[in-house]
Amino acid sequence: MIQGVVRGWDGTDRALPPCLSWRLAYGPGVPCDSFLLTCPWEPGGETFERGTEVVLTYQGAACFRGLVDEVEHRISERGGEMELAGRGMAARLLDNEALPAEYQVATTADILRDHVEPYGIQVAEAGDLPPVSGFSISSGESEWSALYQFARYYGGVSPRFDREGRLYLTPFPDREALVVDGTVAVARLCWRERRYGVLSQVLVRDRTTLAVEPVDNAPFQAQGGLRRQVLTMPGRSSYQAMRYSGTFQIDRSRAEQREVELTVPALFFAWPGDLVRLERPGWGCNGLWRVREAVVTAGDAGGETALVLADPDLI
Structure with missing residues (x-):
């Protein structure tokens, strides 16, 4: 069972009652993670309108931390219910406008x-960005x-x-892949090109x-693909920045070229970034x-x- 604690703007922590239903969505960045919880609520009882953050756990392990965007209390023939909705911590950065700035040399520590x-x-891992x-x-x-x-x-x-x-x-990280074969129950499968x-x-x-630098998507060209984009960069762009921006645009356009939608009747079967190997006779999307x-x-x-799977090199 999922358990939750809501932190209010007044600094108090309140435990959520057992959820009637819930939905947790995770992604690689934007759109950011989100949650939707429905809980029983006794009219006249404790409300959660002061909630600003939520921490959810499942079987003792953290499964979500984010911001409370909306709290709704409602009364119907079924009795009282409370619904909480919100987003992951990336919302803090999406909701706030940055001051214009010019860095002579920007480092990871500066950003x-x-x-x-x-x-x-x-910050869990800052990496080694140049x-x-x-x-x-x-x-x-x-x-x-x-x-x-x-x-x-x-x-x-990509920040995540x-x-x-x-x-x-x-x-x-490229951890050992989860294998989905004949021993794994699958409720739904869909793949598209x-x-x-x-x-x-x-x-x-x-x-x-x-100066013009062409960046080609050779595999797509070999498949008869013909769609060109002209990207005009600022005058101070270096050759490397120019070429990388072109590569970035192509990779972003390829990210959804091939994808698989897989639904497994199990909670928290996999997380964004996990590798999944499909091995099922008759499937046209094995790999x-x-x-x-x-x-x-x-x-x-x-x-x-419910999972959306894509090319490992493009995520």
């Missing part, structure tokens, strides 16, 4: 100090955008949060020098995949984990 630590976010010369943050960007640009565009790593709300600036939106080529153009999204639900009908 964490200015754009992460002020929001009470714990310093970036001339890094700038424009007006209107969120704190998440500042962190993401620094880590992803220049360091090749774990189930305890801690930030990682490191790639997903999507060509729409996949880029075959990016032309990266420097605004000042007018190694990585979990991009996981949604865990439970209610009167039981519990299940």
